[in-house]
Amino acid sequence: METTKKINFSRRSFLQTSALASGGMLIGFNLFTACKEDIKPPIDLSLLDYNDFNAFIKISDEGKVTIFSPNPEIGQGVKTSMPMLIAEELDVAWDDVNVVQGALDTKNYTRQVAGGSQSLRQGWEPLRQTGATARQMLVNAAAAKWGISPSECKTKNGIIINSNGDKLGYGEVVKEAALLEVPENVTLKDPKDFTIIGQGKSNVDIDEIITGKPLFGLDYKVDGMLYASVLRPPAFGQKLVSFDDTNARNVNGVTDVIKFGDKIAVLATSTWSAMKGKKVLKAEWNQESKAESTAFHDEQLLSILNGNKFDTRRKDGDVKKAFSEADTILERTYEAPFLPHNCMEPMNFFANVTTNKIELVGPIQTPAGTAASVAKMLGRDESEVTLEMTRMGGGFGRRLYGDFAMEAAEVSHLAKKPVKVVFSREDDMADGIYRPASKYKIAASIKDGKLTGYHLKEAAINGNMYGLIPNFFPAGAIENYQVDTANYQSNITTGAWRAPYTNFLASAEQSFFDELAETMQVDRIQLHKDLLQNVKGTTDEQIQYSPERLEGVIDLVVEKSNWGKTPEGVYQGFAVYYCHNTHVAEVADIQMENGYPVIKKVTCAVDCGIVVNPLGAKNQVVGGIIDGIGHMLYGELNFEDGVPQSNNFNTYQLIRIHQTPQVDVHFVKNDIAPTGLGEPALPPVGAAVANAIYAATGQRLLKQPYMKYYQPKAIIG
Amino acid sequence: MPTYNLKINGKLQSVEADSDTPLLWVLRDQVNLVGTKYGCGIAQCGACTVHVNGNAVRSCSLLVSSLQGMEITTIEGLSENGNHPVQEAWKEIDVPQCGYCQAGQIMTASAFLNNNPNPTKSEIRTAMQGNICRCATYNNIEKAVEVAANKLS
C-alpha cells in the first residue's frame, strides 16, 4: 500500500528562537534535520545564516510575519504553498505574511532538491509543526501576561483571545515569547478548521514577474562580470583536436578565449559579443566513440525487445503458462523518441572563483550536490563554496544536473574573473541531457473472456524505469504479471524529464488497455474497475497505488466528462494512471477538422490528497496536461551521426496557444496528506488523446510523436 | 563602436554598440532592463517582445541601428506601478508558473488589445500564438486577455 514516511522529530531539536534587536521575534528552524544545540538564531536580520537553520520566521512588533525560505521556485508554486502551511498553523492572516527567498545552505540543507512533486508532501508535517509551535509560544507568553493557563486562550488571525474576551496581538507578546522554552507537544489543526490551506492564493512573486524584475539566473549580474559562450563538441562521441581563435578574438567585446577539456569558452563584455565570438571559432573534432543515429537506436531497441536478455523487475504467477493456455493474445509495441527539456530560460550559471572563496549563483534544482561537485573538481574545500539559487525559468528535470554550473566554475577559475556561462537556445537543445528514447512491448493473454496474463518489456537508452514503477497499476490486479527491462548504453547524455519513464509508459499501457478492452469486448471503464477489485485488500506491500483512490478518480472523470454522452462528432478517449503518489484519470474530447483530430477539451480528475493551494494546484495540472499533449503530439529529437537534428524552435515544435484545449480539473476531496502535482497529470494524457483519435478515426497510434505518424483521414463528401 | 540614441520607456539613452547588435542584448546587458527575455534569438518564441512605436516586435531580431528616433517600451515601462490593465488581469488570473515567458506574453497582449480592444476568442488565440510558454499556461493566458479586454472596454 502507499508508503508514507513518518518523520519523527522533537520540537526542541529543530526550532530555536531569539528576540531581534530591532524588535520582534525570530524563529530559526530546520526542515528534516535537527539544529545544532548551541546555535541560536541571530538578533540581527542581516546575520541570517542558512548554515545554522534552513528557514526563518520573523514576527514583528506589529504582528507582521515574514517567512525566509530558501526553497527556490521552479514553476511548481512551492514558494507559495509551503509558507501557506506555516501560516495556517501559526494562525495569521495570509495578507500579513510576506515570503522572502533566502540564500542557501549547501552543507546542511541537503534535502533541498526542488524536484519536484515531492516538496509539499515532505514538508506537510514539519512545516505545520513549525507554525503550530510558534503559535503555542505566543499563546504561552500571552497566558503568562494574563496569569492564566494557555488552555484558556484561543487564536485567530494573529490575535490571542482569552475567555474573558481580552485580546493581545502577536506583536504585543513577541518579546516575551522569544525568551520562552520551546514547547515539546503542540496540537495541529483539524483540516476542517483550515482557513488558508485549501484557499486559492496567487503566486507570491506575481508582482515582480509582471513588472519584469530581475528574478532569474539569466538576469543576475555583478560589476566586472564576463559573459561566456561555450563551444562544445557538435556531435556526441567527439573530442577536440585543435582550434583557431583568431577571428573570435577580433570580435568587439571579446576579452579572452579559453580551452577547458573538450570545450572552448569565448569570454566577452556582453552576451551578444560572446555568442558572436563563438560563431567564428574554428575547431577540429575527432569522433572517438560511435556516431549514433536515430535509425541505429531504433534497431538496437527493437532487437532488445525481440531478444531474451532482460532483468525481471516484478513477477507474479507464470506469464509463460498463461500465454500458452490463452484463447487470444494481444501484443503491441509502443515507441517514443528522445526529448529535450527546452526550459524557456536556457541553462546559465554565474561563478566567481577566487583564492579564498567560490561563489555560485543561478537556477539549479540540486544546489548541495552541485556545490560539492564544484569543490571536488577544483580541489577546494566545500566550506569555501556558497551557492545562491535564483528563480528558475522552468526545470522539468534539466536543472537537476549541474553541468552548466561546473562549466561556469571551471571557466571562472581559469579566467580568474567572475563569469556567467550562458547557453544559446541552440546550445541548450543540442547539448542537453535528454529524455531517453524508449520502446515497450506489451502482451496480454485472454482465456474464457478473462484477462489472465500481462507481460511488459521495456527497452530504453542508458537506463530503465525506477524501482517502484513495476508496482504501479496493473501490478497486483492480474494473476500472471511480469515486467522485464533492458537497455542500450549510448554516448548521448540522458536524464530525468518531467515524470521520468512514466511520461511515455502511461501512453503505452493505457493505449494498450483501450485496445485490450476492445479485444475482450468489454467496456473500458468496467475493465479497469474489475481489475481494481482484485487489488482491494491486498497484503502486497510493494503495490504503490490505492485501488480505491484510482476508482475514485475514474468515477469522478466519468461523471465530469459526460463520458459516453457526448454530442455527435465529439470523440472521447480515456486513461487512468498512478505515479508520484497521485492518482489521476483523464478524458480527452476531440473533433475532426479537415481530416485532422483537434483536441477540444481534456477533463481531469485528480486525487492528490488535501489541495493546499487550489489556484496553484490547478495551474500545475492544466500545465502538465497541455505540456504533455504538446510533447506527445509533436516532440521529437532525432540524431544523425551523433548530431541532434533540431536545435531551435524553427526545427523543434513546442505546443502553442492555438493548439491548446480547454482543461477542466476536478479534485477528489479528502483529508489525506497532500502529494505531488508537478508531474502526475502529464503521463496519462498521451493515451487519452490516442484513444480519442482511435475512436474518431479507427487509427491506433503506437508511436510518438503522434502527429508525425497520423494518417490524415480522407474528407468524405 | 558607433553610438546610438535610443528612446526607451520615455527616456533618452545613448549606447555604444556594434551596428548588428540586437535590441534585446542592448536592453539586457547595457541598459540593465532585464525584464525582456531571451528565449530563442530567432524570432520564434516571443520571450523578447517589446513595443516599438506601439507595435509588438521581437527585440532579438531588431538591430540597434534601426531604432533611432523610435519609441521603445519594455515591460518595465508598460505602466508606472505594474497596473496596466493587462498586468492587472495577469495578476487576477494568476497566470504565471515559472514566469519566464510572461513579460513577452504581456507585451504581445497589450499591443494587441490596443489595436483590438474587443477581440473574439479565436482572435486572441491567433494574436498570442507567437509566444511560447513551456509551462503551458495557455488556458490562463486566454482568460487573462479576455479579462484585460473587459477592463479596457
Ligand code: FES
Ligand atoms: S528570443 Fe526573440 S523571439 Fe525568441
Ligand code: FES
Ligand atoms: S510560465 Fe514558464 S514558460 Fe511560461
